[in-house]
Amino acid sequence: MRHVLRVLALLLVALVVAPLAGAGSAGAATDDRPVVRVGTEGTYPPFSFHDSDTDDLTGYDVEVIKAVAEKAGWRLQFVETTFDAIFAALDADRIDVVANQVTDNPERQARYGLSDTYTYSRGVIVVKKGTTGITSLADLEGKTTAQSLTTNYAELAREAGAKVEGVEGFAQAAALVVQGRVDALINDNLAALDYLNTTGSDAIEITGDAGDEVSQQKLAFRKDDTALLQQANEALAALKADGTLAKISEKYFKIDVSTENSGEADLSGGRAVRSDADIVKDAAWPMLQKLLIATIPITVVSFALGLVLAVAAALANISGSRVLRGIARTYISIIRGTPLLVQLFIVFYGLPEIGIDLPPWPSAILALSLNVGGYAAEIVRSAILSVPKGQFEAAATIGMGYWQSLRRIVFPQAARTAVPPLSNTLISLLKDTSLLSVVLVTELFRQAQIAASAAQVFFPLYLLAALYYWVVCAALAAGQGRIETRLNRFVAR
Amino acid sequence: MTDPTAPLVDVRGLAKAFGDNHVLRGVDFAVDRGTTTVLLGPSGSGKTTVLRSLNVLETPDAGVVRIGDVEVDFGALPQRRRDVRERTARLRAQSGMVFQSHNLFPHKTVLENVIEGPVQVQGRPNDEAVADARELLEQVGLAEKADQHPFELSGGQQQRVGIARALALRPKVVLFDEPTSALDPELVGEVLAVIKDLATQGWTTVIVTHEIRFAEQVADQVLFLDEGVIVERGSSAQVIGDPTQERTRQFLQRILDPG
Numbered sequence: 001m002r003h004v005l006r007v008l009a010l011l012l013v014a015l016v017v018a019p020l021a022g023a024g025s026a027g028a029a030t031d032d033r034p035v036v037r038v039g040t041e042g043t044y045p046p047f048s049f050h051d052s053d054t055d056d057l058t059g060y061d062v063e064v065i066k067a068v069a070e071k072a073g074w075r076l077q078f079v080e081t082t083f084d085a086i087f088a089a090l091d092a093d094r095i096d097v098v099a100n101q102v103t104d105n106p107e108r109q110a111r112y113g114l115s116d117t118y119t120y121s122r123g124v125i126v127v128k129k130g131t132t133g134i135t136s137l138a139d140l141e142g143k144t145t146a147q148s149l150t151t152n153y154a155e156l157a158r159e160a161g162a163k164v165e166g167v168e169g170f171a172q173a174a175a176l177v178v179q180g181r182v183d184a185l186i187n188d189n190l191a192a193l194d195y196l197n198t199t200g201s202d203a204i205e206i207t208g209d210a211g212d213e214v215s216q217q218k219l220a221f222r223k224d225d226t227a228l229l230q231q232a233n234e235a236l237a238a239l240k241a242d243g244t245l246a247k248i249s250e251k252y253f254k255i256d257v258s259t260e261n262s263g264e265a266d267l268s269g270g271r272a273v274r275s276d277a278d279i280v281k282d283a284a285w286p287m288l289q290k291l292l293i294a295t296i297p298i299t300v301v302s303f304a305l306g307l308v309l310a311v312a313a314a315l316a317n318i319s320g321s322r323v324l325r326g327i328a329r330t331y332i333s334i335i336r337g338t339p340l341l342v343q344l345f346i347v348f349y350g351l352p353e354i355g356i357d358l359p360p361w362p363s364a365i366l367a368l369s370l371n372v373g374g375y376a377a378e379i380v381r382s383a384i385l386s387v388p389k390g391q392f393e394a395a396a397t398i399g400m401g402y403w404q405s406l407r408r409i410v411f412p413q414a415a416r417t418a419v420p421p422l423s424n425t426l427i428s429l430l431k432d433t434s435l436l437s438v439v440l441v442t443e444l445f446r447q448a449q450i451a452a453s454a455a456q457v458f459f460p461l462y463l464l465a466a467l468y469y470w471v472v473c474a475a476l477a478a479g480q481g482r483i484e485t486r487l488n489r490f491v492a493r
Numbered sequence: 494m495t496d497p498t499a500p501l502v503d504v505r506g507l508a509k510a511f512g513d514n515h516v517l518r519g520v521d522f523a524v525d526r527g528t529t530t531v532l533l534g535p536s537g538s539g540k541t542t543v544l545r546s547l548n549v550l551e552t553p554d555a556g557v558v559r560i561g562d563v564e565v566d567f568g569a570l571p572q573r574r575r576d577v578r579e580r581t582a583r584l585r586a587q588s589g590m591v592f593q594s595h596n597l598f599p600h601k602t603v604l605e606n607v608i609e610g611p612v613q614v615q616g617r618p619n620d621e622a623v624a625d626a627r628e629l630l631e632q633v634g635l636a637e638k639a640d641q642h643p644f645e646l647s648g649g650q651q652q653r654v655g656i657a658r659a660l661a662l663r664p665k666v667v668l669f670d671e672p673t674s675a676l677d678p679e680l681v682g683e684v685l686a687v688i689k690d691l692a693t694q695g696w697t698t699v700i701v702t703h704e705i706r707f708a709e710q711v712a713d714q715v716l717f718l719d720e721g722v723i724v725e726r727g728s729s730a731q732v733i734g735d736p737t738q739e740r741t742r743q744f745l746q747r748i749l750d751p752g
Contacts, residue, residue, distance in 0.1 A: 388596075390592060390594060390596035391596060393592070393596060395598075396550065397550065397588075397590035397659075398589075398609060398610030398614055398662060399610055399614035399615070399662065400610075409598055412600045490599045490600045490643075491599065
């Protein structure tokens, strides 16, 4: 027990100190440039993705915003999240700008501060090879397409009368098309070409344009952030003038997509087709790192805090005070009656609106701790009640008070009953951390998504993620067995 | 207020009801220092409630309990919960309790069970408490079991550890709540022998039991309860040997001659 506590304490210290140390080194250089937080997917090649060799964030949009920052005198901080969470993050002041091929449309013009255009492209319709009859928006009526729900392309598909299935990014959408689960997808011509190029796939094909309009992609700021917007536009103008933008574009697309009517893009010189073995080999270490520095520490800390909450709620629930009982029961009922995903969104995107603005990690830990606390409270309560009444009385007759008898007599015995169900809770918690990408925490599964989208390959990477989770869960189950043996040694069998 | 000749335990007007069920309806008695008092009575007569009231495992509705120089008037408890707890804790500290089903702490060794109260509650030094505990275990004949866990012991041995645990607190009075009722018949003797031993060593004890023959041998005072009142009281020779009340006679007959 004491060892476990010590390890927990060390982990807590490490968690608190590590980000501080990171912040310290970043701020060590006397740098008074303003920090600008950039929201981007990190899973949308060739615009925003992780290089499979170095694991560094790169891509056309990433290089453009870096160039803009250079000119504007900003210090950048990249925040990676799914596209569907990006505008929520911008609204909640978790990022300052979106650099992720945000297509100009009237709704966004009304709501956000959009910069000058840095990409001209067109939307295309992509179908499974051999599909006939879907070559234009009009053909999509009654069909199903796969899109990120908050994109401009999803809007186009809806307007054309298509049913839209929500996905987390282009690569997933492409997979659904290949698998025949949806009829088509609409996306940027450049993204589609990149997919064809990197996968070497001939399973899908581009059959037509999504409308005649050229779409214009821009940086998006909060509406009231006019200073940043102005600096960005000045920077973009300068970058166009000095040819930097054209150079970045040509690196990825062989043409200058930052000007209109630049011709057909050619992505054949981009990232090479890689074998599944190479893809897995390259992703294995970054994923293991995320398991060790994010998934496991978050699980451990959330579980420890959750247990404290659970014990408090359980004691309140069996206490003589009606008020305490009411509070405990309401808490337990709310936690058990709402999805974890909703709880995460409330903590991360909801609380900032009432002034409680926690960074990703604390938000994740808060939401998970509250969740574990609600579930474990009932386990702890029934475990305490499983200790015979005579034990409470015996503790009382030797003069122990409430807390002392709980600590020395009741909890050690309740632990026997509580350990198996609590182990289940812990194992569930570990797996639930895979939801944390929605609150901008890059953990194991998010890392798998990043690798999968860069490579446009899912199956081996998801298998690898599953394998990592399974290994840790198996280790936890083994640990559970040992603890149970320990706790059972005082009981006649 | 301590008068050496005054009774060690003084109970006046003890009353307790669970809802409409009036378990105790005015119980008065006194226990002299160094004596053994046995509470007899049919089940539901209230004898266990009397015993548990002395230790405040039950809180009487009314009545005064005094042990040594600690007195609590249950009819006039203070308003604040914390004050109540403080007073009842002081009264509780005057006695040790031996339960029907020993209630030993299963996760602690025999020795740890015995020193738990002295070390954790009374704050006595570990070494001293351990030496004391070993002596007590010797006395109840379990010195060699000190490092075993309760589940490794027989029922009679467990109950003897329970007695050692109660004695370790150095209470003024030791309370026994049917200490042999849960035991197999062949194990009863060893426990009664230990209790009898205590009487000769000058411990003051109050015992609830159905062992009439045992009561006859050890009791200085026998109280016969029925329906929440003391029906008959006196020496064991009087109450058990020559009862004057019809209810007492019927009870004794049922117990001694169940056929």
